[in-house]
Each structure stands twice: as structure tokens, then as C-alpha cells.
Amino acid sequence: MSDATSALVSDPARPQVSVEGLSRSFGGTPAVRDVSFAVGTGEIHGLCGHNGAGKSTVVKMLSGQLTPDSGQIIIDGRPVQLGSRQAAQRLGVALVDQELSVIPALTVLDNLLLGDVSVPLVNRPRAAAARCRQVLSDMGLDRLRPQQPLSELSIGERQLVEVARALSQNARLVILDEPTATLSDAETEHVFAAIRRVAAQGCSVIFVSHRLSEVLDLCDTVTVLRDGRRVATTASAELTVNDLIVQMLGEAPHRLVATRPADSRPGHELRIEHLRVPGRLADFSLTAQAGRVYALAGQLGSGASDVLRALAGLHPQATGAVRLRDRAVPFRSPLGAASAGVAFVSNDRKSEGLFMDKPVATNLTATRLPSLGRGGLLSSRRERQAARSLAELAGIPDHRLADPAAALSGGNQQKVFVGRCLGRDDVWALLLDEPTRGVDIGGRAAIHRLLRAAADAGLVVIFSSTELEELLELGDVIITMREARIVARYEDSVDGALLMRDMTHGAHAA
Amino acid sequence: MTTANNDHRPAVASSAQQAEAGTVPPASARGALSRVSARWRPDSLDIGIAVVVLAVIVAGILTTRFFSLANARAILASSAWVGITAIGATGVMIAGSVVSLAVAQTATVAAMIFLSTQQFGLPAAIAGALASGMAITALQGAVIGFWKANPIVLTIAAGFAIDGVAIWISGGSTVYPKVTAFNGLNDTPLGLPLAVYVLLGVTVLTQWFLRRTTAGRQMYLMGENPAAARAAGLPVARVTVIAWTFFGACIAVTGIFLAAFNTGANSALGGTLSLDAIAAVLVGGTAIGGGKGSALRTLGGAVLISAISDLLLLRGFSTGIQLLVKGILVLLVVIAVHVRSARGRR
Numbered sequence: 001m002s003d004a005t006s007a008l009v010s011d012p013a014r015p016q017v018s019v020e021g022l023s024r025s026f027g028g029t030p031a032v033r034d035v036s037f038a039v040g041t042g043e044i045h046g047l048c049g050h051n052g053a054g055k056s057t058v059v060k061m062l063s064g065q066l067t068p069d070s071g072q073i074i075i076d077g078r079p080v081q082l083g084s085r086q087a088a089q090r091l092g093v094a095l096v097d098q099e100l101s102v103i104p105a106l107t108v109l110d111n112l113l114l115g116d117v118s119v120p121l122v123n124r125p126r127a128a129a130a131r132c133r134q135v136l137s138d139m140g141l142d143r144l145r146p147q148q149p150l151s152e153l154s155i156g157e158r159q160l161v162e163v164a165r166a167l168s169q170n171a172r173l174v175i176l177d178e179p180t181a182t183l184s185d186a187e188t189e190h191v192f193a194a195i196r197r198v199a200a201q202g203c204s205v206i207f208v209s210h211r212l213s214e215v216l217d218l219c220d221t222v223t224v225l226r227d228g229r230r231v232a233t234t235a236s237a238e239l240t241v242n243d244l245i246v247q248m249l250g251e252a253p254h255r256l257v258a259t260r261p262a263d264s265r266p267g268h269e270l271r272i273e274h275l276r277v278p279g280r281l282a283d284f285s286l287t288a289q290a291g292r293v294y295a296l297a298g299q300l301g302s303g304a305s306d307v308l309r310a311l312a313g314l315h316p317q318a319t320g321a322v323r324l325r326d327r328a329v330p331f332r333s334p335l336g337a338a339s340a341g342v343a344f345v346s347n348d349r350k351s352e353g354l355f356m357d358k359p360v361a362t363n364l365t366a367t368r369l370p371s372l373g374r375g376g377l378l379s380s381r382r383e384r385q386a387a388r389s390l391a392e393l394a395g396i397p398d399h400r401l402a403d404p405a406a407a408l409s410g411g412n413q414q415k416v417f418v419g420r421c422l423g424r425d426d427v428w429a430l431l432l433d434e435p436t437r438g439v440d441i442g443g444r445a446a447i448h449r450l451l452r453a454a455a456d457a458g459l460v461v462i463f464s465s466t467e468l469e470e471l472l473e474l475g476d477v478i479i480t481m482r483e484a485r486i487v488a489r490y491e492d493s494v495d496g497a498l499l500m501r502d503m504t505h506g507a508h509a510a
Numbered sequence: 511m512t513t514a515n516n517d518h519r520p521a522v523a524s525s526a527q528q529a530e531a532g533t534v535p536p537a538s539a540r541g542a543l544s545r546v547s548a549r550w551r552p553d554s555l556d557i558g559i560a561v562v563v564l565a566v567i568v569a570g571i572l573t574t575r576f577f578s579l580a581n582a583r584a585i586l587a588s589s590a591w592v593g594i595t596a597i598g599a600t601g602v603m604i605a606g607s608v609v610s611l612a613v614a615q616t617a618t619v620a621a622m623i624f625l626s627t628q629q630f631g632l633p634a635a636i637a638g639a640l641a642s643g644m645a646i647t648a649l650q651g652a653v654i655g656f657w658k659a660n661p662i663v664l665t666i667a668a669g670f671a672i673d674g675v676a677i678w679i680s681g682g683s684t685v686y687p688k689v690t691a692f693n694g695l696n697d698t699p700l701g702l703p704l705a706v707y708v709l710l711g712v713t714v715l716t717q718w719f720l721r722r723t724t725a726g727r728q729m730y731l732m733g734e735n736p737a738a739a740r741a742a743g744l745p746v747a748r749v750t751v752i753a754w755t756f757f758g759a760c761i762a763v764t765g766i767f768l769a770a771f772n773t774g775a776n777s778a779l780g781g782t783l784s785l786d787a788i789a790a791v792l793v794g795g796t797a798i799g800g801g802k803g804s805a806l807r808t809l810g811g812a813v814l815i816s817a818i819s820d821l822l823l824l825r826g827f828s829t830g831i832q833l834l835v836k837g838i839l840v841l842l843v844v845i846a847v848h849v850r851s852a853r854g855r856r
Contacts, residue, residue, distance in 0.1 A: 314741060338743020352741045355734045357801065366731055367742045369724040376724045420742075 015074075016041040016204045017062075017093075017173045022071035024057055031057040033228040034071070039173070039204040039221075044195060046219035046236065047208045050248050050500075051466050054228040055208050059177050062206070063095040064088030075172065092172030094165075096179045102150055102162050108132065109146035112165050135168040138197065140190035155279055156183045163191050167198050174198060175206045178300060180214060192218050210299040212241045213505035224248055241505060245497050249468070267326050270429045270460040272311070275320035280306040282484040284320075288460045288477075290428070293451060295475025296464040297499050303484040304464040305347060308431040311462075312344030313337035324429055324460070341428035343367070343421035347437055347464075353417045356406040360396060361387035363405045363416050368424055394419030395446050411443020418450050430454050432463040436470060448474050466503070468496040555795050558846035559814075562839065566817055573824050581824075583701055585816045589790075590705035591764050593812035595783060596790035597712050598760025600808045601720065605753040606733035606800030607654055607661045609788050612669035613761055614780025616646050619676050620765030621685075621775040628687040635691060636766060643762025644755045646672060651754025655747035669784075677777050684776040695770035705767045709809070712760060716805035725752050733800025789836060790815055793843050802847075815839070 018038035024031055032054040039045040049055045060066040062073060064082035072079045075091055082088040085095070102111045109132045132146040139160050150158055159179065166174050176195070180188045195218065199205050209215050215222060216236045223233040224247040231247045268290035275284040281303040288294050298304030310318035313334035322329040330336030337344070346352040354363050364387050365372060372386055373379045387401055394415040396408075405413055414436065421430055435451065436444040451474060455461045465471050471478055478494060480487040480502035487502040570576035595613060603609060610616075624639035650668050653659045697704050720726035728749045732739035739746050764783065769775050794811030796803025815836060822832045 312741065313743070334740050334743045335745055335747075342743075344741060344743075346741055351735070352737045355731050355738060355801075357734055358731070362727075362731075366727075367744070369727055373724065378722050378724060378727060380722075 014041050015039065016043075016076060018074045019058070019062070020072045020074065022058065022061060022073070023069050024061060024066060025069060030228050032061070032068075032225075035225065035228075035230045036071075037223045037230060037233050039206060041204060042199050042202050043221060044199050044205040044207055044219045046215040046222035047206055047225070048210075048212065048215055048222055048244060048248060049225035050468070052227075053225040053248070055225055056177070057228075058225070059095070059175055059206070059208060062088070062173070063093055063175055089169070089171075092170075094167070094169045094171035094174045096163050096166045096174070096176045102158050102165070104151040104158075105149065107147050107149055108136070108144055108153075108161060111150055111161055112146075112168065114165065131168075135164050139164045139167075139194050140187075156187045159183055160187060160191065163194065167194050171203060173204045173206065175208070177208045178210065179207075180209065180211060180301075188214070210504055212244050215244070216241065226250060241501065242497075245500050245504075249496055249500065268428070268458065268460075269325075270462075271321075271323045272307075273321040275307060275310055275318060275322065277303075277306050277310050277315045277318045280315070280484060281310065281318075284486065286479065288429075288462055290458050290460050291455050292461070292476040293455050293474055294460075294462040295471045295478045296462065296481055297466070297468075297471045297475075297478055297503055298464065298481035299466055299503050301483075302481040302503065304481045305433045306484075307481075308344065308433050308462065308464055309346075311337065311429075311431055312342060314344070338367070341426055343424070343427045343430050345417055345421060345430070345432040345435060347434035349413055349417050354405045354413055357404050359402050360391070360405055360408065360416055361401040364390040364394075364396075364401075364420055367420055371424070371426070390419045390423060393422060394450065409440070409443070411439040411446070414439050414443060414447060415450070418447055422450065422454055427459065429460040429462070432461075434465055435463050436465075436467075444470075468499055471499060472496060554849040555843070555846040558842055559795065559810075562814065562818075562842070566814070566821060569821055569825075570817075573821060576821060576824055581820065585813065585820050586706045587703045588820065589812040589816035590703060590709045591767055592783065592786045592790055592815075593709045593809060594705065594712055594767075595761050595764040596787040596794075596808050596812050597709070597716050597805050598757035599787045599791050600794075600796055600803055600805050601716060601726075601729060601753040602651075602757045603791055603796050603798060604720065604733045604800055604803050605729035605750055606736055607651070607750060607753065608798060608800075609661065610647070610650070610665040610668075610757065611662060611784050612646075612650070612665040612672055613784035613787055614782070615669045615672040615676065615777075616643055616758065616761045617765035617768060617780040617783055618775060618777055619643070619646065619672055620762035621769035621779050622676060622680060624692070624766050624769045625685050625687040625773075625775050628689050628691045632691040632694070639766050639769075640759055640762045643765065644758040647758030647761065648751055648755040651751040651757075652747075654754070655750030673777060680776070682777070684774045686774045690773065692766075692770040695767060708763060708767075709812075712763070713805045713809045716756075719756075720805060725749050729753055730801055733797075734802070736800075786815075789840050792840050792847075795843060795847055797847055798844065811843075 015038035018036070020036045022035045023033050035054070035058060037045070047055050047058065057066065061068050062082070064085045064087050067083070073082060074080070075093075080091055082091065082093070088095075103114065106114070109129060112132050112135060113128065129146045136142065136144050136146070141157065141160055141164070144153070144157070150161065153161065160183070163176065163179050166176070174195075179191060183191065195205055195207070207215065207219055216239060219236050221233060222236050222239060222244065224231045224244065226248060234243075270288040272284060272286045272288070275281060284303070284307050286294070296304035296307060306315060309315050311322060311329070311331055313331050313336055316332050318331060322331055324341055327340060329340040329342060331342075334344070350356065355366060358366075361384070365383055368386065369378065370376075372382045388398060391398060391401055396412055396415060396419070400408065400412075405416060408416065418432070418435065421427055430451070432451070436447055439447065448470075451461055451463065463474070472494070476491070478490045478499065480490075480499055482503055482505070490498075575581055595617065599609065599613070620639040620643040623642045624635050627635040627638045630638075646668075650664060653664055654661050695704055699707070720729065728739070728744050732744060732746050732749060736746065765780075768779055772779065790812040791803070791808050792798060792811070793815055794803065794807035794809070796807055818835055818839065819832045822835060
């Protein structure tokens, strides 16, 4: 990339992009409150905060996906209105999103040009390919060919292509939202080198990450948000990881010894040995006793959610040995896992959970139909009874049974999803991926009670979460994970700061 | 019927109306069925179908001989062959397999087998035709269910393959029976062709199967949200094969009646059956994306198409106009269904 116009001298003192008094609420709940910070020319600015601190909302406002309720975004000294992502891009803002937004069916070259508003109407393939090769080699991706379809690439390589796309747009501000969550160390190094290179050319960078040591390593300055407010903006040279954690958590939640004894009945446990998922989970072993709640603490890409998905049969390429109640669990397919007594609650109840257009009653009974009749026939009476008693158990009012699930609140939908797995005599292990994502406080407490009751009824309960309060409140055993591996296991006293440290930069257990 | 019914409406559904919902025929019959609660609010599909039915009634009143017993018989008779296949297609569409474009070919093969086995007696010939139809579609269902093939692509390929094998075996000539054991199939008890009774029987059976069996319920669930059905550990592939196998049986029955009526079968016998069946299912209001619909709706769709064709015929419109109107009708219903589901999702 030899672009004379963007070869400005790096000058962190001169703000290139700043936000002033930025606020935004959703349905009356403030997500971001009066946040101000400035990013200098050529500066790499870290943005940290625990879940719900408002990072994503700030990123969405800066990239034109959300409009602020009040406050200003100033680029090159001029207040700007970013009505859409395209508008933001035209003003020089490029975004690497948490979610992959590259298209597997297209080639590497097509993906690099995707959404680039500066691409001429009539493409010049040779010039484009040459530029593409340069961009790839900057990213350490010399092994890729521009004409290769993206579907041949690993998830990490796709993420690198996405980063390359943002960095090659000659943007004034590049925002990277958790770009390294799925990357290996070597790949991360390439991303960092590329980020430093664009910063040296005068581009401002906002780097959002849960990996605090990476943030300190890469960034010049770090702004920490908590509960939607800015806590501090500090030069990273003056910070340690512990300082960051204290800024992020304030008073760290703490748990004293409060674990429950394991179910003494032998042979009821879930025994996981050397579970591996290529590219996602390195090596996971755990013996989970019936009657206890196991919490997997890990950020996006830590492998915590992949443990559960693999056990539920949703990672067909997973390997290892899993036994439940001394019977092998055939976890190559969801059908096999379910028939061995594993029930799974996905973190995405919309696309992988409920049948939204179907009545609540149908959703509650959807996975236990064979037990509600004989010889493949349904008994309406028994189905009605089952739906009523499950609704009562889950705390759904009777009169909502006939409503479509879509009409319920998020909290009630989640109760239906969890309730669907309860009260079955053929389910012995309950796995939940982020069981209270998008659920209000009341619903959260209700779901926690359900999970505790399920454990008390003799089930193995394992859930994954990124929320410290939830992990500390509900987990009898907490297992922290990072980069596809277990970091540590806690059965007694542990506090939020320790968990956070493990999740963000803990050393791996031997 | 239970509160756990699978038909869909906006959030206003009461349990009484839910119980109704599965059995909503064209609007003209609704009054008679009425246990409709005060909270009932029609959706775009109901309104659309009501308007079409009203238009047919008004046009029918203005058309001599439309409202006569003989004409009613003619309408039912002409809807029977397509209707039987369409009822089978309903299950497949509800289960999320979209459509089959190999229906006409499958019916032709079943018809050929039926005719060439006449000498073994009617039951054996029927059994042979059913078995061949079911085997052909079960295989397609297995490929779709277990290997997640795209149904449209697969059935286009299967259609050519089936056609090819049929022409190869028959030598490209018309298959005639050595003896005719099938004359009874062309009977008209109480003035209606036997096929009409079979259509009604198949409709009731399918409606019962979809509503009252585990596999039927699972078809609605996996049609609405395949990813959720898979993650929940439902037997998605097995149920897909069940839906397709039943579809094959229905196609074979249509093939048998076609063979008996024509007393001969060549590769063109199936004609436009594939698209006619899809049209009947769609006009009934079954969602092409799966998860919604019923056999009774499809019966209504088949009869409505027949009634409109009949009306146009009585008023002297050409076949071209009849086809054009059929196309417009399908389009209107598909739009109405889309509007309804888009509103439901909000």
C-alpha cells in the first residue's frame, strides 16, 4: 500500500477522533452515559469494560449503526452525523465486528473489496489482485491466493481477512471489536503488527478486547467503561492488568465457601475425557457430579461454549470420550446426545432454541412428544397436563400457553426454553450456554432457581457464562477458560477479580 | 384438538379459536363451523381467501349452471387427482422440504407399474404401484434428510432420472395392460368418481396424522425452525423420510387413477401434475418455507382452483386465461402468507 495521502506523521497529541458527552439508552435503560474521550492521530486506544459496560454501544455509535441520544462525535475537528455504516465509512471509519462479516462463498479478493465504497464501478482485476496480494502479505497471509474461496480458510484466517479488509481501506479511524477472540498467538501477532503499521501511517485505532494483557501490550491509552460511564482514561504505560480489573469491576463481587456436597450416588456423573474440537477446544476433561452446578467461565472464543456445544452434538468433528451414568454419549449428532440424556439450551434462543410462531404449550412439550402418548400417537389430555405443569414449574402464567412464543418477553422465552428440558425422566445432564443472556433481573433469578432445583433433583448441570455475578452466584464449581483451554478450577472461596484475571490473561493449567 | 395446536395467528389467539385454527377451510364454510370467539381478528391470508371465495360466489351466481349439483360434482371430480397428490405434498412442505419437482414422473412410473401388473389382480397391482412410488420418494427424502440436499435441485435431478428409467424400461412407447383389473376404479358411486372419496379419505387421514401424531407435530416444528429442531435432538432426518414416503404413496394413488382413466400410460401421463399440486398446496395457504399449513387447507386450495377453472370454462374463457388466473391466484396467496408471517414476526 503506497498511499501518499494517508502517510501522515503520527501525532498522538492531536485528536483525530473524539467523542463528547455521548449518551444512548434502550427502552429507558441507559447503556452509555455521558462518555467522552479522544483518540489522537496515530494513537491506538484501548476500550475496556465488563459485559454490559457499554463498549459495544459506543462502537456502534462510532461506526454509524446507532445514533446517539445526545453528545457529539468529532472527526478532524468537525462534528459529524453518522447515519449508517456506509456514511461512517465515507468519513473514514472502518470497523472489524465481533461477528464475522466475511462471505464464505466469495473469494479472498472479493471479500477484501466487499463494502469498500472507494471501489470503482468498473473493476480493474489485475490492479485489484496485486493490491490484494500486498494486503495479504502485510497480514502474514502470503500462503493465501486472491482467487481462493474463503470457505477453504480456517476461522482464524477468515478473521484475518476481515481485519485486513478494514486496515486496507485507508481509514482515518479503525475500530476493532474483539478481533483476536478466535485467533492463535501467531495470528494475533500478525494482526498487532498490521495495526501498528496503520497507526504509524497516521490512522487512529480503537481496540476493544477482553484480553487485558493484549490491550496493555498494544495500546497507547486505555479508556475503561463501567455501567455505561467512563471510569478512567490512562496511558497504558502507567497501568497493570490488576489496575484495569479494579477499574472495570469497582468493588469486585466475592463469594465465600458455599458449595454443595456432590450427589453421593455413584455412577450418576458426567465424565468428559479429552474433549477436543479442532480450532476451538484444545483438551477438556471434567467429571461433573450429579446434584452440583458447574460453571464454565470464559469469554468469546475461550472454548467454554464449545464444550457445551460439543457435548450436545453440535460439533460433529469433536473427539474424546464422554460417559453419562456409565453409558457412552454418542456426541457426533444432537439426536445421539439427546437420546443419551443430554439436554442443551443454546445461547441463541431465537435461531437455535424456540419455535417462535408456535404456542408456548407446543414449545414446552416439543422435546418430550414420545413420552406424551403411545405408539407415536399424541394424547391431547396428557399433552395439556404436561404443558400446564411445566408452565407452573417454569413460572409461565397459564393463560399464555396458547400465545405464540414470540409474544413473550425475553425472560419468559428463556424460562420456556429451560423449562422444556426439565421434569423429564430421560434427561440426566442439563447444559446451558449463557442461560440468562438478554434476560431481565427478575427472569434471571427465576432461571437460577430452576437450575438449582434441577441440580437438587439429581441432574448434572453445566453452564457457561461471562457474567461474574452469575458465575459466583450459581456455580458450585467454577472452571475458568481461556484460549480453548482450562485455566483453573475453583470449588471454594474465589472473587470476581480472580475470575476476570483467569478469563483475560490467566496461564493455562498444566 | 388441544391448545397446543400448530396453526398460527397473531397473539390474539384464544383457546377456542386455536382449536378452530387447524381446520380453517375457505371462508364460506367458516360460518357453519363457527365457535369463533369475540377476539377473532382475520389476518391477511383469511381476508385474501375470503375475497377470492366471495368473487367466485358472485361470479357463480351470474353464471348459469355454475350452482348446480352436476357442476359441483364436476368441480370435485376435477380436483380429485391433483388433490390427492397435493395432500401428500402438504406434509413435505410443512416439514420444510419446500417442494418436489419430480411428481409427474413418479406418478407416471407408478401408473406404468400398475398397468403392467394387472394380470396379478387389482390388490397386487395397487400394492406394486404404491411400493414403487414410496420407494422413489423415500430415497429422495433420505438424501434430503440425512445429507441435507437441496430439495429443489435434488428433485429436478430425480425427475430426469425417473423419466429416463421409465422411458428406457417402457421403450418409449405407451404401456397397455394385458388384462384390465382396474375397471372398478372408474366407478362413480352416488354420482361421484371414486377418486373424490379417496381424496376426502386421504385428507382426513393426513389431517389426523399431522395433528395427532408425534411425527406430525415434529414436521411442524422442524419446518418452522430446522436449526432449533436439530439442536433439540428431534429425529429430523427420520421424520423427513416419513413425510416423503407418505408423499410417494399419495403420488402413486394419483398415478393409479390416471392409469385407470387413461387405460394406458406413457411418459407424458403425469403432465403438469408437479406444478398443479404445488399450486393447490400454496393456494390453501400452507407456507412454502415450512412450519404452517394443514391438509384441510390444501383440500380447500384444490377445490378452489377447480372451481375457478370451471367458472372460467363455463363463461367461455380459453385455457390460456384459466392458466393465467391460476398463476395470479397462487401469487396473491403467496403474498398474503408472506404479509401474515412478516407481521407475526414483529
